Amino acid sequence: MFTDSINFIYIVIFIAPFAVLRFYPFLDKLRISVKTLLLLYFVLILVQASLFCFATRQPFWDLSMTQRYQLTFSIFNSILSFFLVREKIVKQIFVWGIAFSLAGFIMTNANFVESLFFARFTDSVPYYTFTNIISALQIIIIFPFAIKHMKQNVRPALQIASGKSWHIVWIIFILLYSGTFLTTGGLGFDRSDTLYDYLIRIFCFGSIIGSSVIFSVALKQTGENIHLEEKANLSERQLALEREYFQAIVAHIDETKAARHDLRHHLTLLQAYSAEGKKQELEDYIGQYLQTVAEDSTIILCKNYAVDTIVRHYIEKSKRAGIQADVLLNLPEKITIAESDLCVVFGNLLENSLEACTRQKTGEKFITVSAALVGEYIIITIDNSYEGSILKENDVFLSSKRDGKGIGITSVQAVSDKYYGEVKFEFSDQIFRSSVMLKQ
Missing domain, CATH: 3.30.565.10 (Histidine kinase-like ATPase, C-terminal domain)
Structure with a gap:
């Protein structure tokens, strides 16, 4: 019973925290509600952990099969997550790469410790006991920083940047994962029982995490620069509008002054026509004057x-x-x-x-x-x-x-x-x- 509990916890630790990282940047792009997503993954983790506990009790099971079991469900969970998120596949691969690499980093450390110390306690401690302990300690320490990075850098980068920049992300993952596979013969976290395999995997996962941090910070900064540029352009447009409106007012005042000056002469002539009873001349002059009056170009469109x-x-x-x-x-x-x-x-x-x-x-x-x-x-x-x-x-x-x-x-x-x-x-x-x- 104790061994089943250890195995159950092992699967929960392997899936739950990293599923949070996988979906956190896309909370506003989910095809289902967050509540439904939590319920779905609760069921998936329960099924996967229960099957793992059942399988490990079978006589044919050995530790090498754990890698294939994890890989199978990792592929299933990845495909499911791509379907549940409404976003470009390259952006999802980027986030998936961060989550998977962080999981690989933590589980590789834990499995390496397990391989070093389990032989001494093989009669009293079930396998994965040290893995669970070391993994939990790492998650407690690392996850606050991971969530902060997702919130402050990854989410802004995903929201602002798009296009050609994202089409090179998958190359980083392919090159590093391919190098790890070719040098160690696999990508499984359990294959870290030698120092060589351990260091290769730590280098692979650490490089992807570091590259992802640099990439997302750079994209975020690019987006912020664009916003600052747009803000500066908006301020310039506002100042230009103010200057244009001020110049229009000044020109209108000058026109008004000139019109008032000329108006005295027009009124004098109109008064003379009226006093002499020259009605036709008066009407003709008024008509001519109206034709020479320029249409007001500063029409007020709005009171505001x-x-x-x-x-x-x-x-x-x-x-x-x-x-x-x-x-x-x-x-x-x-x-x-x-x-x-x-x-x-x-x-x-x-x-x-x-x-x-x-x-x-x-x-x-x-x-x-x-x-x-x-x-x-x-x-x-x-x-x-x-x-x-x-x-x-x-x-x-x-x-x-x-x-x-x-x-x-x-x-x-x-x-x-x-x-x-x-x-x-x-x-x-x-x-x-x-x-x-x-x-x-």
């Missing part, structure tokens, strides 16, 4: 200063590019949502729309902008024409300018989350529709 400024900026750029622009804004002057956040939403969505229309070679180019306060929610919709295909991966829109998520869309989503809102993107018939709802 921030929205009016940024929308007018992009609409004017659109018109200069030959893009049909229609605007209907019905927002009050005072809104509880920060002007900087409104700038993020309108600026990013309009810039994306302008870029899509600019790349369009055929068909009608248009951008339609509408926004209104409905109850306690601000509803924003922006439609634009586009040409070609939309880059999308697992319900995530990818940037057309670089590998990875579209930073502008990600920023809009962040603002929406901040104000307990919702973002929706749809595309059909060469029309891309963006809808944002923000709660005041």
Whole structure:
């Protein structure tokens, strides 16, 4: 009975902690709920551990068969995990490689200790006793750092980076695992009873863990640099808008001063026509004057200063590019949502729309902008024409300018989350529709 307990614990230690590492970075990409996943793995571990206890009691069983048993269930669990996660296979291989290598590192250490000391206690201590003890101690020490690494580095890298960078990850695993197999004749953790095999496996698993840490930290830093660049670009756009709006106000003031100066002369002549009763001349002069009055180019689109400024900026750029622009804004002057956040939403969505229309070679180019306060929610919709295909991966829109998520869309989503809102993107018939709802 005691031996069965040791064998049962051995399987639990071999599977449970590393399954946590395998799924932790993909909690938001699971095809099933976390509760269902926990229940599923509870049953799988129970079945695997029970079968292992039963098998080890059979006369045909020996320690060499443990390796094949572990390998069989490892393959099954790996295939199952790939099915349960809705993410690109190369990213899953990356996380699987970290979890498997950490399991290999810990179990290799434990099995090596077992091979050194078990012979002395063969009559009193069941096999895997030392393996369980050493494995548990390592897990207690290493796992807090592993979870922290998954949270701080791996998850951000998975969320931000995509594309060519991930296509080289599997090469690291293949080369190191192949080297280990060729030099020691296998990859099993139990095959570490000699110092040579032990050191080869520790080098293999340690190298993969180290390479994975460096790779994920580098990708995370790349993503952070992109966000900083986008933030700097957004600040520059805001300053440019402020300068443009200020220049427009100054020009409008100068025009107003000149108009007031000229108005005195016009009124003097009009007064003279009226006093002399020259009605026809008066009407003709008024008609001529109205034709010479320039149309006001600084039309106020919205009472809210921030929205009016940024929308007018992009609409004017659109018109200069030959893009049909229609605007209907019905927002009050005072809104509880920060002007900087409104700038993020309108600026990013309009810039994306302008870029899509600019790349369009055929068909009608248009951008339609509408926004209104409905109850306690601000509803924003922006439609634009586009040409070609939309880059999308697992319900995530990818940037057309670089590998990875579209930073502008990600920023809009962040603002929406901040104000307990919702973002929706749809595309059909060469029309891309963006809808944002923000709660005041």
